[in-house]
Amino acid sequence: MNSSGVVLPVYTAVRSCPDDDMPARPTPAPPAARPRVVIVGANFAGLRAAQRLAAAAFDVTVFDPSANFEWLPNIHELVSGAKRPADLRLPRRRLVARAGHRFVREAVASIEARRGRLTTARGRVHAFDFCIVAVGGCNETHGVPGADRYALPFKSVDQCEAIRRRLAALARSRDPRSVVIVGGGFEGVEALGEVLRRYRSRRHLSVHLVEAGPRLMANAAAKIDAAVRRHCAGLSVSIHTGVPVARVTAAAVQLRDGLRLRSDLTIWTGGVVAPPLLAASRLAPRARQWAPVEPTLRSQRHPNVFVIGDAAGLPRPLAKQAFHALEMGECAARNVARAAAGRAPLAYRPSRTPLLVAFGDLDTFLVAGRAVVANPAFAAGKEAVYQLTMAQIDPPTTAQALRPLAARAAGLARRLR
Numbered sequence: 001m002n003s004s005g006v007v008l009p010v011y012t013a014v015r016s017c018p019d020d021d022m023p024a025r026p027t028p029a030p031p032a033a034r035p036r037v038v039i040v041g042a043n044f045a046g047l048r049a050a051q052r053l054a055a056a057a058f059d060v061t062v063f064d065p066s067a068n069f070e071w072l073p074n075i076h077e078l079v080s081g082a083k084r085p086a087d088l089r090l091p092r093r094r095l096v097a098r099a100g101h102r103f104v105r106e107a108v109a110s111i112e113a114r115r116g117r118l119t120t121a122r123g124r125v126h127a128f129d130f131c132i133v134a135v136g137g138c139n140e141t142h143g144v145p146g147a148d149r150y151a152l153p154f155k156s157v158d159q160c161e162a163i164r165r166r167l168a169a170l171a172r173s174r175d176p177r178s179v180v181i182v183g184g185g186f187e188g189v190e191a192l193g194e195v196l197r198r199y200r201s202r203r204h205l206s207v208h209l210v211e212a213g214p215r216l217m218a219n220a221a222a223k224i225d226a227a228v229r230r231h232c233a234g235l236s237v238s239i240h241t242g243v244p245v246a247r248v249t250a251a252a253v254q255l256r257d258g259l260r261l262r263s264d265l266t267i268w269t270g271g272v273v274a275p276p277l278l279a280a281s282r283l284a285p286r287a288r289q290w291a292p293v294e295p296t297l298r299s300q301r302h303p304n305v306f307v308i309g310d311a312a313g314l315p316r317p318l319a320k321q322a323f324h325a326l327e328m329g330e331c332a333a334r335n336v337a338r339a340a341a342g343r344a345p346l347a348y349r350p351s352r353t354p355l356l357v358a359f360g361d362l363d364t365f366l367v368a369g370r371a372v373v374a375n376p377a378f379a380a381g382k383e384a385v386y387q388l389t390m391a392q393i394d395p396p397t398t399a400q401a402l403r404p405l406a407a408r409a410a411g412l413a414r415r416l417r
């Protein structure tokens, strides 16, 4: 407060008291001069982009229909109850506000890149100079009849919680019950691991894992398939590979080879497909296709749009992974700043980070390209990645904010013991 009792803006105070170690913060430009940036989708890629765009330089508005950031790489642990929903969620409004930006809790219905405007599901129109699209992917059911209606998807905290509740009810029954997991990629393997972590002693609960490809996790070395089968020997688990699903009904999963698997709960982990918004906004040439981008993540169709995370169709396709999405968020923020300054954007260079695939408490696989190393102790590594990245996304600033971090760390310590 100055002598006249007027509260000075923080940046004025910093300018008048420069610190040798800290460059004086530049005076923010008047709002009208700041380029308007909209970010559509605020999970890994979009949120990271928002956190890297300086509020002093850009007028940023972030759109997402759901209230919470969700840490998806560990949602399988909800199925066994090893994690609770609150462990995996962070409130978006607070995170976006902390970065100095506006959060609008609404889905975006269309993006008109040429006109520099978007329209939300409730009909609000918002103008922009740059748009960052980070809408991820949708559950892919490959058009299998009944899959949308009768199978539970495995793509969000709410969906995995619903699976946990259904499983718990089946486990309480005294009659034989059957669970079918469709998809033998890393999501399917992680789902099976969590069912076994919690219920492998319940002999009345049988589990089927169905994969259309010749083996589980067909993109990785055959070692994972062999290790999963070894762990399942002697348990009430059947693994069906090389046979696609023909139809899902309320009580069964019908395979193309004629086998009918009775199912009290069908879990669908069939991968992701591009959301309709991409083609509807002419960022992708056709429905179900990812938005083609240049190596700089700039849309091949609209120079004022960057597409990042799972939604981006890079010239050299990349695994749809959270750590790539985070890196792309950083790259897009940097490239928006460069484009606004009239400089050429830089190419995105993905790092080579190995993937950790958990198989409940039975094993964890470290996958680097086609190489695989298996060791249950890697579970602590997966937990550490989760802890550290969550703390990076939401760094604690007060003693109160340290509490969730401390609770997560205590959980890790318990698990390690």
Ligand SMILES: Cc1cc2nc3c(=O)[nH]c(=O)nc-3n(C[C@H](O)[C@H](O)[C@H](O)COP(=O)(O)OP(=O)(O)OC[C@H]3O[C@@H](n4cnc5c(N)ncnc54)[C@H](O)[C@@H]3O)c2cc1C
Binding pocket: 040, 041, 042, 043, 044, 045, 046, 063, 064, 065, 066, 072, 073, 074, 075, 076, 106, 107, 108, 109, 134, 135, 136, 137, 154, 155, 156, 187, 275, 277, 308, 309, 310, 311, 320, 321, 322, 323, 324, 325, 355, 356
């Ligand atoms: C079960 C499971 C396990 C996984 N395990 C791993 C793992 O171990 N390691 C790893 O690296 N990756 C893992 N992944 C993949 C990883 O989660 C994704 O690659 C990552 O979430 C992609 O980030 P994203 O920001 O592009 O999209 P998402 O995280 O999917 O976020 C998209 C956001 O866009 C919002 N949105 C969608 N449509 C609109 C719209 N029209 N308007 C506004 N907002 C919209 C959504 O609400 C959402 O918040 C896993 C995924 C799943 C499902």
